[in-house]
Amino acid sequence: MSEKREGYQFVGWYIDKECTKRLNPGGVLPHSVTLYDKWIPIWYPIEYDVDGGVMSRRNPRYTCIESEELLLYPAFKKGVMFVGWQLNGEIITSLPAGIHEPVILTAIYKECPVIHFETCGGANYMDVCTDEHGLLMKMKAPIRVGYTFDGWFWDCDYRWRYNLDEPIHESCTLYAHWQVSQYKITYDLNGGLSSRRNPKSYTYFSDTIHLLPATKPGYEFVGWFDERGNELNVIREHSMGNKHLIAQFRKRELN
Structure with a gap:
């Protein structure tokens, strides 16, 4: 008889240490042998x-x-x-x-305190709970077309800024503050001069901008081009992103 082992199930008796040759129940042994018991864990x-x-x-x-x-x-x-x-x-x-x-x-x-986020024109945020210390986990900034996120505030008048290391002890609403994104316009003049009336920045809400030509003695202005070689003489309303413009010229032919 095999003894009971906590957490294991008895499989049978074997005639080798590796427990690969099992003794058939009721079988007759031709001579005296050493038997080995095999156990497997119970799941x-x-x-x-x-x-x-x-x-x-x-x-x-x-x-x-x-x-x-x-x-x-x-x-x-x-x-x-x-x-x-x-x-x-x-x-x-x-x-x-x-x-x-x-x-x-x-x-x-x-x-736990439930925090509601008023994104004030940005993409919606789901309500969340604080952790055991009353803190919010690190969050991705909300997105709003044409704006840069400027942080969360305790009040809708944006007088008291909320910091992520501040504990929150009761349910509340946080308000997103935004600033209009300013995009830079830089000019590579290739030795020429740009009109002072060409802007150095614009926003998503700017009116369509018609860029004035650059000048270069002895050359004719061809146009403004972006870094990919696409002609870009107009920055249209609702455009986004910084612009690096390259002036291209061709030499004037002498008559």
């Missing part, structure tokens, strides 16, 4: 009680006595903050090694 299911939340697919579904410590990923539930998984009354973030019984993990949440 136990891991159940998750998410209390209406959503669990990460990366969380393990089974464990055995030979398993190493298993990292547990958080659950998500709208309007509350995930604290950890509860096992036998203790909050854990990883499953201990060597467990040899079925496991039931319960997601523990706590109420």
Whole structure:
């Protein structure tokens, strides 16, 4: 008879140390031999009680006595903050090694401040909760065509700026502040002169700009060209981005 081993299942008796030659039950041995017992670990299911939340697919579904410590990923539930998984009354973030019984993990949440973002013309932001310290995770800046994001403010009059290292202890609304984006216009004159009336910058909201020609003694102005060689004598309304313009000339023919 084999002895019971916690966390293992008895497979059978074998006549070699490597346990590759199994003794058939009821078989007759021709002579005295040494028998070797073989055991395999039992895999136990891991159940998750998410209390209406959503669990990460990366969380393990089974464990055995030979398993190493298993990292547990958080659950998500709208309007509350995930604290950890509860096992036998203790909050854990990883499953201990060597467990040899079925496991039931319960997601523990706590109420947290809910932050609403008023983007003031920019792309919408989803409401989020703070972490356990009342801080917001690092966020991507919102986007608004023709504007540069200038930060979040506590008030819609933009008097008190919010900094990401400030803790938030109650639900609130943060307001996005914007500045009109200024795009530079630089000129490569190829030895010529540009009209002073040609602008050095523009915005998304500028009227269409008709660039004045450059001059160069003994040469005829051909036009303004971008760095890709495309002719660009007009910067149209609702254009964006810095412009580097190159003046091209051709030598005047002498009569």
